[in-house]
Amino acid sequence: MEEKILKIINNVRENNQLAPLLKLDESDDLRNDIGLNSFDLAELTVCIEDEFDIDIFENGLVNTVGEIYKKLAE
Amino acid sequence: MNILLTGASRGVGLEICKVLLEKGNTVYAISRSHTSELAELEITYKGKLFFKSIDLANTEGVYQTVFKEFVTNSIPLHGFVNNAAHAYDDIITNLNLSKLEEMYRTNVFSPLILVKYAIRNMIFNKTKGSIVHISSISAHTGYKGLAMYASSKGALEAFSKNTAREWGALGIRSNVVVPGFMETAMSATLSEDQKNRIYNRTSMKEATDVLSVAKTVAFLLSGDASSITGQNVHVDNGTI
Numbered sequence: 001m002e003e004k005i006l007k008i009i010n011n012v013r014e015n016n017q018l019a020p021l022l023k024l025d026e027s028d029d030l031r032n033d034i035g036l037n038s039f040d041l042a043e044l045t046v047c048i049e050d051e052f053d054i055d056i057f058e059n060g061l062v063n064t065v066g067e068i069y070k071k072l073a074e
Numbered sequence: 075m076n077i078l079l080t081g082a083s084r085g086v087g088l089e090i091c092k093v094l095l096e097k098g099n100t101v102y103a104i105s106r107s108h109t110s111e112l113a114e115l116e117i118t119y120k121g122k123l124f125f126k127s128i129d130l131a132n133t134e135g136v137y138q139t140v141f142k143e144f145v146t147n148s149i150p151l152h153g154f155v156n157n158a159a160h161a162y163d164d165i166i167t168n169l170n171l172s173k174l175e176e177m178y179r180t181n182v183f184s185p186l187i188l189v190k191y192a193i194r195n196m197i198f199n200k201t202k203g204s205i206v207h208i209s210s211i212s213a214h215t216g217y218k219g220l221a222m223y224a225s226s227k228g229a230l231e232a233f234s235k236n237t238a239r240e241w242g243a244l245g246i247r248s249n250v251v252v253p254g255f256m257e258t259a260m261s262a263t264l265s266e267d268q269k270n271r272i273y274n275r276t277s278m279k280e281a282t283d284v285l286s287v288a289k290t291v292a293f294l295l296s297g298d299a300s301s302i303t304g305q306n307v308h309v310d311n312g313t314i
Binding site: 043 | 197198243244
């Protein structure tokens with residue numbers, strides 16, 4: 001699951017010409033550390049939903065990579 | 075282009091469906107009932123018209139029935155036409171809450187949910203999609219008995235303008251077509267006298283042409299309208 005999230009995040013980063021990340025830390029902030037803007041976060045949500053059938057933003061904001069893992073593990 | 079269209083079985087929705095198919099689009103049509111007119115189109119345009127019976131009064135079911143069972147992410151959506159509407163005519167002092175809620179579910183709540191997932195489909199597929207809402211002249215010119223209905227259309231117009239601002243950066247457009255009174259089932263409850271009084275308030279003194287409305291919708295969906303967003307386009311015989 002974590003590999004798939006890394007792949008999705010790198011795909012979204014590619015839109016902004018950001019180099020792919022080699023790994024994610026649970027504490028990484030999606031905006032400040034990973035460099036995603038609100039459109040990128042929308043794309044991230046849509047791609048995660050397509051892969052896992054879970055809408056991570058449905059019940060409030062998600063700020064970190066660890067919070068995504070937690071939502072998907074619920 | 076792949077277009078999702080609600081309220082496709084009759085009236086202006088059926089006309090929009092025809093025009094879109096004539097232009098070579100693939101139409102994913104939704105309505106409560108399946109009509110013989112729609113069945114004929116399915117034969118003529120085999121493989122280009124897909125129908126699913128869905129009642130938009132069931133807002134909770136919209137995501138599952140429309141986007142999980144019908145238009146999934148594997149179908150890149152280029153356009154969404156929000157045409158289905160429930161007419162609720164009465165004077166304000168007779169306003170009934172459950173009728174009002176039912177109308178708002180069909181006319182406002184479900185369309186907003188449909189826009190949410192239509193935009194998500196467009197983001198997933200990276201399509202610069204076009205959204206078109208069908209409003210009503212009653213949101214701009216007052217008519218006795220249409221206050222509740224008109225309020226639901228006013229809500230859509232405000233939502234469309236803000237959709238345009240929010241998603242324009244991704245190339246996603248949102249516009250509204252504002253038809254005048256047409257000769258459809260929606261206005262069938264009006265008497266001839268009422269209709270004539272309504273038509274006499276227009277510059278052209280007659281019912282709005284349904285085909286003109288449908289072709290305007292098709293234009294706004296097309297690339298020819300690529301710089302048009304956040305607009306209300308009145309197709310109303312000059313109700314000014």
